[in-house]
Amino acid sequence: MAVIGYARVSTAEQTLDLQRDALHASGAVNIYEDKASGKSTDRQELAQCLKALREGDTLVVWRLDRLGRNLQDLIRIVNELEGRDIKFKSVKECIDTGGPAGKLVFHLFGALAEFERELVRERTVAGLAAARARGRKGGRPQILTEKETRAALAMMKNRDISVAEIAQRFGVSRSTLYSLQTSHRQSVVSKLKGETLGMSH
CATH class of the missing domain: 1.10.10 (Arc Repressor Mutant, subunit A)
Structure with a gap:
């Protein structure tokens, strides 16, 4: 059962030293490192890291935002890890899904993410209904001179x-x-x- 670390900085000018130290202190032997924006889908080292993880291993990151592009992406990754019986640990937030408290936190995160999606859907439907009531359809107005x-x-x-x-x-x-x-x-x-x-x- 290995402890594998993942670190990421947004630009080539930023240093990974702080994250490396924290990950090594948490027992990470092997660390995968990306230099890419958090919103980028092209994180090759993360892909390799997730591929290398095996059942019983632990993925550790310095902070939650180093792993996911957003809350939904973060929850998706961690749920996939859980499905493969791989634990997840975040140093800064003191989250460890290997224990009941860590699992509870992510269940709450998942519920909040679903709540947010539902609110967005409700606001969209309400907005379209209000626009129709005023005689307008949704979308960008199309005007010709x-x-x-x-x-x-x-x-x-x-x-x-x-x-x-x-x-x-x-x-x-x-x-x-x-x-x-x-x-x-x-x-x-x-x-x-x-x-x-x-x-x-």
């Missing part, structure tokens, strides 16, 4: 050009173009009605 609108409507009269091509050219959806076309027709009809009524008086 008056000149672009005239050009788009003129192009839509040309059957050699598809609506999809026109939409792509102006950076809007096809539904936006159809809405503009409908509004234009209604405007023309209203104008003609007004002119007709004016002539009748």
Whole structure:
């Protein structure tokens, strides 16, 4: 049963000495080291480290944020380790999943992560519902200038050009173009009605 360490710094200019000392003091014989941003998915040494771990081993890090890109990523990695019967230890936070207290902490982390995801989903649904109530759909507003609108409507009269091509050219959806076309027709009809009524008086 080996104790394997993993250390990471964000830039090549930063030093790993502090982490190495802490990991060696925790019994790590072999240490894998990455020099990459915490948000980067390209952490080759971490991949090699996780691959090298065997059942009964312990992975030790200096601090939790050295391992996961975010809370969900951290929990995912630790859950995978637990599934392989590999223990996890974080020096700074005094977490050791080899004991009941450490396991409890990660169960709480997992519950908090799920709670956060649920809140985000609820806020998104509520936001979309509020937008629909105000007559708007979700997403980036798609606006054309008056000149672009005239050009788009003129192009839509040309059957050699598809609506999809026109939409792509102006950076809007096809539904936006159809809405503009409908509004234009209604405007023309209203104008003609007004002119007709004016002539009748």
